[in-house]
Amino acid sequence: MSMKRKIALILLLATALTLTACGPQKDAAPVAQEPGSLPTQSAEPEITPFPQATFADQNTGSAGAATPDPFEQLRYDGPPSALRPEARDYQDIGPIEIGEFIHWDLSRMSATMAYAQLYAMLMQPEGYVGQTVKVQGEYYPLTDDEGITRVHGVIVSDMAACCQVGLEFLLTGNPPPGTYPPPMSTVEMTGLFDLCNDGGEKFCVLRINELKVLEKASPSGIN
Amino acid sequence: MALLTCENVSVGYEGKPVAEAITFAVNPKDYLCIVGENGSGKTTLMRTILGLLPPLSGKMTLEEGVRHHIGYLPQQSPVQRDFPASVREVVLSGCLSRGRGPFFTRAQKALADKNIARLNITKIANHCYRELSGGQQQRVLLARALCAADKMLLLDEPAAGLDPQITQEMYDLIGDLNQSGLTIIMITHDVGAAIRNASHILHVSRTPLYFGESEGYAQSPLGSAFLKEANP
Amino acid sequence: MNTGGIWETLGFYLSYPFVQYALIVGVLVALSASLLGVVLVLRRLSYIGDGLAHVAFGAMAIATVLNFSNNMLLVLPITILFSILLLHGGRRVKIQGDAAIAMMSVGALAIGYILFNLFPPKGGNVSGDVCTTLFGSTSILTLSQEEVWLSIGLGFVVVVLFVLFYNRVFALTFDGEFAAATGMRTGLYNAAVAVVIATVISLAMNLVGSLLISALLVFPALSAMRVYKSFRSVVICAAVFGVTAALVGIVASILAGTPVGATIVAADIAGFLLFSLLGALKGKK
Numbered sequence: 001m002s003m004k005r006k007i008a009l010i011l012l013l014a015t016a017l018t019l020t021a022c023g024p025q026k027d028a029a030p031v032a033q034e035p036g037s038l039p040t041q042s043a044e045p046e047i048t049p050f051p052q053a054t055f056a057d058q059n060t061g062s063a064g065a066a067t068p069d070p071f072e073q074l075r076y077d078g079p080p081s082a083l084r085p086e087a088r089d090y091q092d093i094g095p096i097e098i099g100e101f102i103h104w105d106l107s108r109m110s111a112t113m114a115y116a117q118l119y120a121m122l123m124q125p126e127g128y129v130g131q132t133v134k135v136q137g138e139y140y141p142l143t144d145d146e147g148i149t150r151v152h153g154v155i156v157s158d159m160a161a162c163c164q165v166g167l168e169f170l171l172t173g174n175p176p177p178g179t180y181p182p183p184m185s186t187v188e189m190t191g192l193f194d195l196c197n198d199g200g201e202k203f204c205v206l207r208i209n210e211l212k213v214l215e216k217a218s219p220s221g222i223n
Numbered sequence: 224m225a226l227l228t229c230e231n232v233s234v235g236y237e238g239k240p241v242a243e244a245i246t247f248a249v250n251p252k253d254y255l256c257i258v259g260e261n262g263s264g265k266t267t268l269m270r271t272i273l274g275l276l277p278p279l280s281g282k283m284t285l286e287e288g289v290r291h292h293i294g295y296l297p298q299q300s301p302v303q304r305d306f307p308a309s310v311r312e313v314v315l316s317g318c319l320s321r322g323r324g325p326f327f328t329r330a331q332k333a334l335a336d337k338n339i340a341r342l343n344i345t346k347i348a349n350h351c352y353r354e355l356s357g358g359q360q361q362r363v364l365l366a367r368a369l370c371a372a373d374k375m376l377l378l379d380e381p382a383a384g385l386d387p388q389i390t391q392e393m394y395d396l397i398g399d400l401n402q403s404g405l406t407i408i409m410i411t412h413d414v415g416a417a418i419r420n421a422s423h424i425l426h427v428s429r430t431p432l433y434f435g436e437s438e439g440y441a442q443s444p445l446g447s448a449f450l451k452e453a454n455p
Numbered sequence: 456m457n458t459g460g461i462w463e464t465l466g467f468y469l470s471y472p473f474v475q476y477a478l479i480v481g482v483l484v485a486l487s488a489s490l491l492g493v494v495l496v497l498r499r500l501s502y503i504g505d506g507l508a509h510v511a512f513g514a515m516a517i518a519t520v521l522n523f524s525n526n527m528l529l530v531l532p533i534t535i536l537f538s539i540l541l542l543h544g545g546r547r548v549k550i551q552g553d554a555a556i557a558m559m560s561v562g563a564l565a566i567g568y569i570l571f572n573l574f575p576p577k578g579g580n581v582s583g584d585v586c587t588t589l590f591g592s593t594s595i596l597t598l599s600q601e602e603v604w605l606s607i608g609l610g611f612v613v614v615v616l617f618v619l620f621y622n623r624v625f626a627l628t629f630d631g632e633f634a635a636a637t638g639m640r641t642g643l644y645n646a647a648v649a650v651v652i653a654t655v656i657s658l659a660m661n662l663v664g665s666l667l668i669s670a671l672l673v674f675p676a677l678s679a680m681r682v683y684k685s686f687r688s689v690v691i692c693a694a695v696f697g698v699t700a701a702l703v704g705i706v707a708s709i710l711a712g713t714p715v716g717a718t719i720v721a722a723d724i725a726g727f728l729l730f731s732l733l734g735a736l737k738g739k740k
Binding site: 273274290293294303306307308309313317326327350351354367371377 | 497499618619620621622623625626629630632633634635636637638639679680683684685686687688689
Binding site for chain 1: 709
C-alpha cells in the first residue's frame with residue numbers, strides 16, 4: 001500500500017520540481033498548505049494538499065535493495081540523467097536511439113504482471129537504466145493551475161484498476177501540438193528507461209521518440 | 224501420606240455452592256466411590272479435585288506431583304460430532320501428561336497399545352472415534368484415562384449407558400486396577416456395586432452425609448435406605 | 456494461446472524475482488494458515504479468524520495514518536492482543552463472545568475505512584489501498600525485501616512450532632478439559648495458540664487481504680475433513696491442499712491478470728468442491 005502511494009507521489013513531486021527548477025515561469029504558488037515540506041521544494045504542487053509532510057521511511061529495503069527512499073531528507077546525488085550523465089538537465093538530453101530489442105514488454109504481460117514489474121522497476125531503478133521498455137497504459141497528464149501540462153505520465157493498472165502505478169515519459173525533441181491525446185486515452189510507447197535527478201529529487205522517466213495513441217478518450221478528461 | 228485431602232471444602236460455580244463442608248481423605252490404593260442423588264454436586268466435586276474448578280472455600284490438597292499421574296474419565300465427553308481422530312490418536316493423547324519431547328516415545332506407544340488391548344478395542348484402533356458406538360467411545364476414553372493414570376484414576380459414572388455385561392466387565396477391570404495399586408475415585412449411581420467394590424464411600428448431598436468404610440455405610444441408616452431405594 | 460505458449464510465458468514470469476518471492480511467501484503463509492485453520496475449525500472458532508482479520512485491517516489503517524515504516528510493527532501487536540483477549544476465556548468466550556466479536560470486527564472495519572478516508576494515503580488512491588488491504592489484489596507481488604524476510608521467518612517459525620507441539624495441539628483441541636485435568640498447562644498453550652493465530656492472520660493479509668483470510672484458514676481444513684478421518688491425515692491433507700491452492704492461485708492470477716487474493720480463494724473453492732465429491736463417493740462405497 002505504502003509503495004503505491006509513493007509512486008504516485010514521485011510523479012506529483014516531479015511536477016513540483018518542474019515548477020521550481022525548470023522553465024522560465026516561476027509559479028509563486030502559496031506555500032502554506034504544507035508546513036513541514038521538504039527543504040528542496042519551494043513551490044507547491046497544487047494537486048493535492050497532503051495532510052502531513054513528514055514521510056517516514058516506508059521502505060527501508062534489505063541489504064540488497066539500495067534504493068534510498070526519495071522522501072528521506074537525503075539529496076540524490078546522481079546525474080540529471082543516468083542514461084546520459086553529461087547532460088545538463090534531465091529534460092533535454094538530446095536524441096536517443098531505441099534499438100529493436102525490447103527488454104521489458106509490459107504490453108504483452110497480464111495486467112497483474114505488468115503492474116508488478118513496473119512497480120519493481122520504480123522501486124529499484126538502477127538496474128533498468130538504458131533498457132528498452134514497452135508500456136501500454138492510460139495517458140495521465142499533471143497540470144498546474146494555468147492548465148499547462150508539466151508532467152506526462154502513463155498509468156498501468158491491474159485488472160480491477162484497484163492498484164495503479166504511473167511512469168513519467170518524455171518525448172525527445174519538440175513534440176508538435178496535438179501530440180498528446182486527451183487524458184485517460186490508451187497509449188503505447190517504447191523507449192529507454194532512465195533515472196533522473198532534478199534538484200536532488202530522484203525519479204524515473206521513460207524516454208521515447210514516438211507516442212502511439214491506441215484509443216482516444218473523450219476530451220472531457222478523466223472519467 | 225494421603226494423596227488427596229479435603230477439609231471443609233465447598234464446591235460450586237461462580238460463588239454459588241452446590242455442596243458444602245466436605246471433609247475426607249484418600250490414601251494410596253484406596254477405592255473411593257462417591258454416591259448421592261442427582262444434582263448433589265458429585266461431578267462438581269470431581270471437577271474441583273481435578274483443578275478444573277476452584278474450591279469455593281476450605282482446603283483441598285493434592286499431593287505433590289500427583290496431578291501429572293492422574294487419569295480422568297468424564298461423564299460426557301465434550302467432543303464434537305465431526306472431529307477427525309482415530310482411536311489410537313485419542314488413546315495416545317493420554318500419554319502426554321508425563322511426556323516431555325515433541326514426539327511420543329516407543330514406551331508411550333507401547334503403553335497405549337497395552338491399554339487398547341486391555342479394553343478390547345484393538346480391532347477398531349484405526350477407526351475414526353466419531354463413528355463408534357457410545358460404549359466403544361467410552362472404552363476408548365477409559366483407555367486414554369489409563370494411559371494418563373499412573374497413581375490415581377478418577378471416573379465419573381463410567382458405566383452410564385452401558386449394557387449390564389459390559390458394565391460388569393468394566394467394574395471388574397477397575398477392581399483389578401485397584402488391586403494392582405491404582406487409587407480409584409469413582410462417581411457412580413450404582414450403590415450396590417459401590418458397596419461391593421469400594422473400600423470407602425462418600426455420600427454427597429448438599430452437605431456430606433457419610434464418609435467412611437463401605438461396610439459401615441451399608442449398615443448405616445442412610446446407606447440402607449439408599450440401598451433399598453436403589454433395589455426395591 | 457496454445458499450451459506451449461502458456462508454459463513458456465509461465466517459465467518466463469517465474470524468472471522475475473518478485474514472482475519468486477511471491478510464491479515462496481505465498482506457500483509459507485498458506486501452509487501456516489492451513490495448519491492453524493484445522494485447529495480453528497475444530498474448536499468452532501472460525502469466526503474469530505474473520506473477526507481478527509478485520510481487527511488487523513483496522514490496525515493497518517492506524518499504522519498507515521501514523522505513517523509507520525513497517526505496518527507490521529503495529530498490526531502484529533494489536534492483532535495478538537485482541538486474539539489473546541478473545542481466546543483467553545476458552546470455552547467461556549464461545550457463549551458470550553458471538554455478539555461481542557461481531558461488534559468488534561465490524562467496528563474495526565468501519566473505523567479503519569473512516570481513517571483511510573480522513574487521512575488518505577499520500578497518493579490519494581484511497582479505494583485502491585482499501586481494496587488491496589481488504590482483497591489483496593497485488594500486494595503479494597509488491598512486497599519489500601523486509602516484508603519478504605519477515606514473512607518467511609514468521610511462516611517458518613509457525614510451521615516448526617506446529618510440528619513440535621503437534622501432539623499437545625491435538626490434545627488441547629480434542630479435549631481441553633482432559634488435558635487440563637491431567638496437568639497440561641492449557642492456559643499457556645491457549646495463549647500461545649492465540650498469538651500464533653494472530654501472527655498468521657497478520658501475514659495472510661498480504662496474501663489475500665482481510666476479507667478473504669477466512670478462506671485460507673477454513674477451506675483446507677473443511678476439505679480435508681470431507682475425506683480423511685484421523686487428525687494426522689487431516690492436518691497433512693489440509694497443508695497440501697492449502698499450499699496447492701495458493702500456488703495455483705498465484706500462477707493463474709499472473710497469467711490471467713486477475714487479482715491474486717481472489718484467485719487463490721477461487722482455487723480453494725474448486726478444491727473444496729472436488730473434495731466434497733470425493734468424500735461423497737467414498738461414503739457410498
